[in-house]
Amino acid sequence: MNRIYLSFSIIVLLAVNCIVTFSQSVSCGTIVSLAQKTMEDTIKSIPQSKATESLPQLNKTLTIKVYLVKNKLNDAGVTDEAIQLAIDKLNIYFKPIALSFKICDIIQVSNYKFDNLSASGNETELTTLFSEKNTINLYLTTSVADKSGNPVSGYTYMPADNKNYIFVSKASIAGTTLAHLVGHFLNLYHTHETALSIKKELVVRTDSICSSTGDKCCDTEADPGLNGLVDSECIYVGKLKDSSGAFYQPNPKNLMALSIDACRCYYTNTQYLRVAHALKHLKKNLR
Ligand SMILES: [Zn+2]
Numbered sequence: 001m002n003r004i005y006l007s008f009s010i011i012v013l014l015a016v017n018c019i020v021t022f023s024q025s026v027s028c029g030t031i032v033s034l035a036q037k038t039m040e041d042t043i044k045s046i047p048q049s050k051a052t053e054s055l056p057q058l059n060k061t062l063t064i065k066v067y068l069v070k071n072k073l074n075d076a077g078v079t080d081e082a083i084q085l086a087i088d089k090l091n092i093y094f095k096p097i098a099l100s101f102k103i104c105d106i107i108q109v110s111n112y113k114f115d116n117l118s119a120s121g122n123e124t125e126l127t128t129l130f131s132e133k134n135t136i137n138l139y140l141t142t143s144v145a146d147k148s149g150n151p152v153s154g155y156t157y158m159p160a161d162n163k164n165y166i167f168v169s170k171a172s173i174a175g176t177t178l179a180h181l182v183g184h185f186l187n188l189y190h191t192h193e194t195a196l197s198i199k200k201e202l203v204v205r206t207d208s209i210c211s212s213t214g215d216k217c218c219d220t221e222a223d224p225g226l227n228g229l230v231d232s233e234c235i236y237v238g239k240l241k242d243s244s245g246a247f248y249q250p251n252p253k254n255l256m257a258l259s260i261d262a263c264r265c266y267y268t269n270t271q272y273l274r275v276a277h278a279l280k281h282l283k284k285n286l287r
Contacts, residue, residue, distance in 0.1 A: 024261040025227075026177060029119060029146025029155030029167075030184045032195040039160035040196055043277070045211035048218040051269040055097050056276045062286050063104040064136045067126075069115045070108060071142055077170045078140055080106055086173050093179050093255065093265075097272045099279070101182075104135065117141040117167055119155060120148075127165055134285045136185070137165050138178075144169045153261075156181040159282035175261040183256050187278035188271050189215040191250065191257045192223035203246035215256065217270040223250035226259045234263035 066083055068076050083106060091100045107130065114126045117139060131137045144167050146152045154168040154177045166181045193215045194200065201214030201222040210218040222242060229238035230252040240248050252259035255267050267275075279286070 026261045027152040029152035033161055036158040036160040046270050046273050047207050051219040055272050057098040059098045061100045061102055064101050064138050065104050065132050066106040067130045067139045068108050069141045070110050071115045072112045086178050090179055115141050116143045118145040134287050139167045140170050142170055153177040154181050156185045158184055159187050159278055176264040179255050186275040188256050191215050191220045191254050192225040202244055203242045219268040219270045220254055221250045224248045226252055226257055230259040
């Protein structure tokens with residue numbers, strides 16, 4: 001009975017999170033590196049049948065060290081309460097596998113040159129000066145630029161890159177960017193990922209295809225890329241077809257989709273199983 005009540009509570013909590021309050025498009029600078037692709041080849045795919053089994057309960061809490069970079073006017077721009085709210089939200093998303101996060105410290109960084117963070121510029125200097133081993137280092141800056149210099153909501157590194165850094169723009173901390181990036185950090189790909197296979201994921205699910213293409217999760221729908229194809233009601237409005245002629249039916253509500261920020265509100269069971277695997281095998285030194 002308690003279990004049923006708990007499941008119901010989680011569904012209600014997630015449903016509450018699915019209520020759309022604003023429409024902000026998202027961008028992500030996370031890259032699937034060669035090292036990540038090579039590592040992914042060694043991971044056994046999760047068959048569709050596994051997705052219906054009960055989820056593992058990790059009973060684990062990971063610590064997050066936050067670095068809040070001040071701007072030129074010596075203003076942090078984000079309150080400690082806003083950061084805590086973002087972590088609270090993260091904890092709701094990961095509750096189904098009993099994984100939680102807690103802030104161990106919030107450090108204010110006074111050097112405003114880091115307030116415009118760049119993956120190909122000052123990232124190395126910032127992380128050399130400010131980072132702690134075996135914990136998640138979360139950096140909040142006014143702007144974040146990806147490797148090509150494009151402004152993004154944030155980015156992080158996937159497990160094979162062996163860097164415990166997550167960068168989020170201050171404007172994005174209230175949304176779903178952090179949950180999206182923690183997903184990458186714990187080995188989840190975009191639902192539209194194409195870096196892992198030369199074959200495109202097909203709409204019709206069969207283990208041999210969906211577990212080796214796209215994001216390698218058979219319970220996330222094939223996704224052609226959602227940029228500009230999601231309306232304010234979180235409905236996919238594209239008319240694209242896969243190579244077999246079937247219309248795509250992606251879900252803009254998946255946290256690993258690049259859709260509208262407030263549309264994203266859940267991970268699938270296979271995504272949870274991949275996270276559990278990552279914590280057991282790929283990120284086991286995190287505390
Ligand atoms: Zn992403």
